[in-house]
Every structure is written in structure tokens, then in C-alpha cells.
Amino acid sequence: MLSDDELALLQAIQGSGSLTRAAARLGKAPSTVSHAARQLEARFDALLFDRRRYRLQLTPAGRLLAEEAGRLALDVSRLTRRVKQVAHGWEDRLWIVTDELLEYELLLPVIRSFDVLDSGVALRVTHEVLGGTWEALLDGRADLVIGATNEPPSMPRLQWFELGVIEWVFAVSPRHPLAKVTEPLQQEQLLPYRAVVVGDSSRAARHRGYGVLGGQATLAVPTMRAKMLSQREGLGIGWLPRERVAPWLRSGALVEKKMAERREPNTLYVGWRGDHQGRALTWWVEQLRQPRLAKRLTQGVAVPP
Structure with a gap:
């Protein structure tokens, strides 16, 4: 793993093509930058800098090192943020499954409000149909289901409430x-x-x-x-x-057409596993309990006339 100074050195030389300009960009003397470059080559036992031309350039090995080190640095930065996020009670990811009866566009304002929290939680929204919605929660393919039809299944630590009805x-x-x-x-x-x-x-x-x-x-x-x-x-x-x-x-x-046997309204449910409740899931459940949002979701989006 490269230090921040070593990665900055590679990027400065790659971006400037000149030892002098790289030194100026780093705020160091050219001799100091040259010495650091040779130390880096000795550490990896590889020729990382092409000094044969007028422009100082990275060799293929140097470019590989710069690219991979930059990627690893980003990965470490992301991992650090995710560890802090989870340590503060936020989930790494929240998987939401909606029944196909619900229009996805009705969730857009809720997602926008969730983004304001800047939690870092990655959202994944998919949909299922009829029995597939509850099944997604049972199989661990969902952290939260919205709009599931039929009564909640038997499941340890399942929590749920009625969202509303569809006529x-x-x-x-x-x-x-x-x-x-x-x-x-x-x-x-x-x-x-x-x-x-x-x-x-x-x-x-x-x-x-x-x-x-x-x-x-x-x-x-x-x-x-x-x-x-x-x-x-x-x-x-x-x-x-x-x-x-x-x-x-x-x-x-x-x-x-009037039917001799009418179809009863469908009750829609919100469900989640009570043993996997982080701050993001708690926030979503609180939003879905609000009568205005529940009514909007169950009434759906009317088609254009």
C-alpha cells in the first residue's frame, strides 16, 4: 500500500510530465522529489519512471501502480465511511421491495427526503407480485416490503402494519x-x-x-x-x-361491468424483520405510517384520460 505522499508523487509526475513541475505542484524541491522517486523504485524493485526522454513519464509499471494505488485509496476511503456509518446505527444497504400494485414514481419524493439525511445508506428498490412480495422478506431478499397483499405470513420477529386498501x-x-x-x-x-x-x-x-x-x-x-x-x-x-x-x-x-359476485378490497401491508432494524429502516417505517403518504401510495397514479 502506498502512503499519501507516494501516491501524490506518482500522480504529480503523471499529470505534469516534468520533475520541476511535479516538485512545484507538491511544494517540494526537485532534489527531494527525485530522491523520493528513486526510493519508490527501490521499494518495488521496478523501473517506475522513464527518464530517457525530455518529458519525465511513468513506465507501464508506474502507470499500473498509480492506477491501482488510486483505486485502493478510494476503496479504503469508502470503507472508512461505511464503517463509521454502520457504527452510528445506519445500515450499509437497505433493500426495499414493493408490490407491483404500487407505482414506483410515488416513492420518488420519499427517496429524495431520505437523501437529505446524507446517511450513506445504499438503497435498492425492486418489486414483486402477489406471493413474491412476502416471499422476498421470508427469503432475505428484502429488508422492507411495501404494499404486500394478503395477511402477513408466520415468520419469527415479523413486524407489520396495514398501509391501506385498494378498491x-x-x-x-x-x-x-x-x-x-x-x-x-x-x-x-x-x-x-x-x-x-x-x-x-x-x-x-x-x-x-x-x-x-x-x-x-x-x-x-x-x-x-x-x-x-x-x-x-x-x-x-x-x-x-x-x-x-x-x-x-x-x-x-x-x-x-357490475358483477354478481363483487371483489372485496385488498388490504396492503408494510412488513419488516424486527431483528434487523437500523436507523434507515426505522426512518422508512415512520414515513410509511404517515396517513398522507399511505393514501397516496394505495390510491396510485391515475392514468391519463
Whole structure:
């Protein structure tokens, strides 16, 4: 490992190409810089400086030493900051998993507020679908889950609270055959038509799906927005978040159909492991408990009319 003075010497010579200019940059006499350069070569038993030309340059070995020493110095600096960060109660990293029902853009103001704390905590935000959200917490692929559906699973030291509820509407394109059918619709009337579903991302448990009948054809899509767009285009039918598609219902881009069996609202949850709670996780949990943010997250982003 190079000392700070040795690294500064290499960088000064690399940047100036002159012993005199390097000495001036370092605030030292040229003879002192020359002596330090020879000591460095003796230490590594390698020719680090090319003195054969008018310009003093680093040899390939010298450039390698300068580049790697600079990288190591940065790594040590980052490690020092991270050690101090963890020693003061901040996590090294916080992995947040949201259910796909929640729009990522709604978290942007929260992330911006978290950045103001200048904690140094690295955030990682990913999303899962249905059973995959709780599963991420169970498997250690998440420190905090936001918007998980269904009741919290059995898990040691699991902590959770209700974030809010999502209301659903059964909607089809005005061009779809069901758009003109007399209401309320019975379940068996849906069977001939393809349902659009967001694929469950659970890796272990049996995949779940809402509003799909046995034997019914399905179109599995990656996101709720993809499901909304698919149904708007008449590619299938299904339940959609009422708040998010409200503009399309008002404009006629989607048609609400009353069902004989209505779908109950979904309760969304926030969950985390109580034995892994640092300052960053505590801060996020406190923010998510605020009613205004919880309402914004569960209502979602309405699509353009």
C-alpha cells in the first residue's frame, strides 16, 4: 500500500510530465522529489519512471501502480465511511421491495427526503407480485416490503402494519363483447373470454391469481399498467384498481361491468424483520405510517384520460 505522499508523487509526475513541475505542484524541491522517486523504485524493485526522454513519464509499471494505488485509496476511503456509518446505527444497504400494485414514481419524493439525511445508506428498490412480495422478506431478499397483499405470513420477529386498501372495478373495452351484455354478470358468463393477469412472482409457493376461473384462457403480463393497457385494447378482461383507471372509465376508454359476485378490497401491508432494524429502516417505517403518504401510495397514479 502506498502512503499519501507516494501516491501524490506518482500522480504529480503523471499529470505534469516534468520533475520541476511535479516538485512545484507538491511544494517540494526537485532534489527531494527525485530522491523520493528513486526510493519508490527501490521499494518495488521496478523501473517506475522513464527518464530517457525530455518529458519525465511513468513506465507501464508506474502507470499500473498509480492506477491501482488510486483505486485502493478510494476503496479504503469508502470503507472508512461505511464503517463509521454502520457504527452510528445506519445500515450499509437497505433493500426495499414493493408490490407491483404500487407505482414506483410515488416513492420518488420519499427517496429524495431520505437523501437529505446524507446517511450513506445504499438503497435498492425492486418489486414483486402477489406471493413474491412476502416471499422476498421470508427469503432475505428484502429488508422492507411495501404494499404486500394478503395477511402477513408466520415468520419469527415479523413486524407489520396495514398501509391501506385498494378498491377494484371489473372493466372491459367498449369494443369487447361483454361491454353490451346485461348486468350483473355471472361468473360463468366470463368463461369464454380471456382474462388478463399479472403473473405471480413467487418462487416457491403455488402461484395465485384473482378473478380467473378454472379452464379460462389467460394473458399473463408483467405489470399492472400492462394489464390496464391490455384490457383497454380489448385483449382480455379482469379486475383493475378503481382509482388508477378512473379517467378511462370517465372517458369511455373502459366500461365498468357490475358483477354478481363483487371483489372485496385488498388490504396492503408494510412488513419488516424486527431483528434487523437500523436507523434507515426505522426512518422508512415512520414515513410509511404517515396517513398522507399511505393514501397516496394505495390510491396510485391515475392514468391519463
